[in-house]
Amino acid sequence: MDFGWSEEQSARYERLLAEVRAVCADSHEAGGPLGAERRHWLRLGELGVLGSCVPAAYGGQDLGALDTARLFEALGRGCSHTGLVFGAGAHLFACAMPIAEFGRPGLRDKLLAGMCAGEVIAGNAMTEREAGSDVSVLATTARRTAGGWLLSGEKTFVSNGPVADVLITYASVDPNAGYFGQTAFVVDRAAPGVRVGAPMAKMGLGDCLASPVGFADCFVPDERVLGEPGQGGPIFQRSMGWERACLFAGFLGLADRLVEQVTAHVRARRQFGLPLSRFQAVSHRLADMVLRIEGARLLLYRACWQMDRDDPAELAIALSKLAVSEGVLNSALDAVRLFGARGYLDGDVEAALRDTVPTVIFSGTSDIQRQLIARELGL
Known part of the structure; x- marks a missing residue:
């Protein structure tokens, strides 16, 4: 290799x-x-x-x-x-x-x-108030009409929702079929029946606006259906494979930036007559930051490599997502500790901690990733 x-x-x-x-x-x-x-x-x-x-x-x-x-x-x-x-x-x-x-x-x-x-x-409209980790129970519905579908329901946590021109949304066309009764639609924001709510106040990721989005008998023509009716579940999971692998590489980059900032700080900051870097408790914490991120990096690269080879990558992607999200969150917390009171002040380090908290929630929580790993192991 x-x-x-x-x-x-x-x-x-x-x-x-x-x-x-x-x-x-x-x-x-x-x-x-x-x-x-x-x-x-x-x-x-x-x-x-x-x-x-x-x-x-x-x-x-x-x-x-x-x-x-x-x-x-x-x-x-x-x-x-x-x-x-x-x-x-x-x-x-x-x-x-x-x-x-x-x-x-x-x-x-x-x-x-x-x-x-x-x-x-574009904004991704999948999550609902009662459909977060379990996306097989969508309350948003789509019913057949001449030339297309009428979409009704309420989505929440729609990333880019307040600025989106188009919305990729998922709705149930057969409530009795669960995961296999969903269909994916591409909806124009300007379409009659689309209602975009106000931006949501969040603890982090403030530069990505998110909002609820409602659909009230919104007409979506047949040509804006992704795949075939009933294929929405597999289409969404395919998109999650891309997101869990490639999007989380951005958080690898954030972790690299944190290591750079912490390394420079502990070399320059002096206590008890010595640079912080000379204290074992400090240097070992920084070593753990590097260990976490390098391990996660290898898992992420392997997941992407398997995707490029068209190999089954479900296990690799779940391992990668879990390692990156948990690793970057713990490293951001370590960075705050190593910066001390300065890390608690408004700035890049404090913002990084707030921005990494949701990594263990979105795109499938850490416990969902563990469940996927267990399933791939036949448990």
């Missing part, structure tokens, strides 16, 4: 890292959430982030999962606005990729180039 990156891959990573750092530096004076401003989406499009794994025929870069993850790693390392990184990932993996893989040709032609360029923003 080759553990090295090619010159092209390394250059792509370094180039994006440098460009993102420059953009991020210019954005520190911004007053509102970055995800609310179209110019930031357009810039992400220019950088190639929003279409990295979308086929080139539809405006993307046609990269595999591993190369895409590497780009998101650079994005997460260079951009301290982690909510924007998360929003970009939700846009690409939970919205663009289902359209690229399951949309009809006309729908792909209409939407994907704009989504890759950041001209069209």
Whole structure:
């Protein structure tokens, strides 16, 4: 197995890292959430982030999962606005990729180039008040009508919802069929019957706006169904494979940034006449941060490698998601401790802790990942 990156891959990573750092530096004076401003989406499009794994025929870069993850790693390392990184990932993996893989040709032609360029923003509308970890019990329904479907129900925690132009949503077309009775739809925000709620106040990921979205007899034409009626469950799980592997590479980048910041701090900060780095309790805590993230990195790379080979990757993806989310959350907490009172002040380290808390919740909680791992082991 080759553990090295090619010159092209390394250059792509370094180039994006440098460009993102420059953009991020210019954005520190911004007053509102970055995800609310179209110019930031357009810039992400220019950088190639929003279409990295979308086929080139539809405006993307046609990269595999591993190369895409590497780009998101650079994005997460260079951009301290982690909510924007998360929003970009939700846009690409939970919205663009289902359209690229399951949309009809006309729908792909209409939407994907704009989504890759950041001209069209997408939101993923799956979660409901009573359907979080268990998405087999959707209360949102779709019933047949002439030429399409009438969609009714309420979604919540819709990432990018307040700024989305299109919404990838899932509804039950056969309540008795559970997981196999769901259908995936691509809905225009401007369609009659769509109601987007106010942005939700969250403890972290503030640069990714989220909101509830309601549908009241919203008509969706047949050509905006992804796959076939009843295939919504498998389509959603396919998108979660992309998200759990590649989006979480952005949090690997965040962890790398934390290690850089902590290392610089403990070398410079002195107590009892010595740099903090000379105290074993400090250096060992930093060593644990590196151990967690390097282990998680290998698991994530393996999951993406298996995806690129079209090998069964469910176990690898669940292991990767669990290791990255738990690892980055614990490392962010360690960073706060190593910065001491300074880590509790408003700033990058404190924000990183708040931004990493939801990693153990979204895209399947840590306990759901453990359940998936146990199932793959035949337990």
